[in-house]
Amino acid sequence: MSSPLNIGMIGYGFMGRAHSNAYRQVSQFFSLKHKPVLKACCARKEDKIKAFAENWGYESYETDWRKLIARKDIDVIDIGSPNNTHKEIVLAAAKAGKMILCEKPLAMNVAEGEEMCDAVEKAGVANMVWFNYRRVPAISLAKQVVDEGRIGRPFHYRALYLQDWTIAADVPQGGAALWRLDVDVAGSGVTGDLLAHSIDTAEWLNGPIQRVSAATETFVKERVHAETGKVQKVGIDDACMFMAFFKNGSMGTFESTRYARGRKNFNTFELNGEAGSIYFDLEDPQYLQYFKYADPKTGAKIESHLTGWQKIHVTNGEHPYMKHWWVPGCTIGYEHTFTNALADFLESLETGKPVQPNFRTALQTQKVCDAVLASAKSGQWVEVG
């Protein structure tokens, strides 16, 4: 028997749209007991949230998230608002016994994240952080390849996350459209925004990061603040590079910037091991590249004249998530990663097995981000707590 799950969505922006799309699609493509109902959405501007509710088919709207949380007819609070709002909403939602889906980064810093983890665990409410890239089928396949032992002893992990939208010095900081440039709202720049994704994927595939050495740069030191109209110091990191050692002994390099001219959302990683390598590029998201050097079971080397990178089109029914979508050869896209993540969350309610990444796992990513920023400040290697 199916069971309705009433959603309370906070935010109508980029993620408000991505999540709402997932709520509308998931029950049609995945056969699950819990069926999301678009009960209410919430944001401060009434005209905007009313139009959003009408467009996506929400039954009602609120202009104060406290009212949304107080509603008895809401089961899940979904947080798609800027980073500085996450903690307060989570603490109130957990207290009210709501399930919580929160956007990344979990928090502004580790101290906030710890409070949030304690709150959801004390309340015993289901929780997940939307690190949606795990649900790109090719990245899920990468995880399968690693778990099957096909990489062997890992040596190197290499991640890039590049954009170019803040190069112009006259882009303001702050306000509804540019809160990512305001450190008081975002917490950090590319480290929390982009590298959080790279770190989550890296730790999922290659295990915990133990210590880091980082450098950050803020290329444009002052910008007009959209809310005050005044020229103010920029407090975020525009670019960040860090070296890492993983607990398994492998080395990592991570680079992120919003100043890579021509790069829009260039998110790649490569893992090199003794028995093989994998490579992924979000601009070619339906492919996983795999280099097989040796058979994982027998250790036998591949005949050298036949070695080479395989470009695997991740669209077969046996590939992660793909049996729920189209026939082999037909691709899915960015929006489906949210639907796949949501399906995993709904399935976890049925099985009782907590979905990943939950708040506790996302806190680990937050710890790496904080260690990266501390290292950039001190110029020293920093152990991840």
Ligand SMILES: NC(=O)c1ccc[n+]([C@@H]2O[C@H](COP(=O)([O-])OP(=O)(O)OC[C@H]3O[C@@H](n4cnc5c(N)ncnc54)[C@H](O)[C@@H]3O)[C@@H](O)[C@H]2O)c1
């Ligand atoms: N998983 C991903 O790939 C991904 C991608 C983009 C953003 N994000 C994360 O999602 C969150 C939102 O980012 P976005 O790009 O959707 O931002 P956005 O600016 O497009 O939308 C933010 C929304 O929050 C609303 N909002 C702001 N303050 C509020 C408040 N006090 N009460 C209620 N609503 C409020 C705004 O009205 C707006 O609708 C951020 O934490 C961001 O880091 C994640």
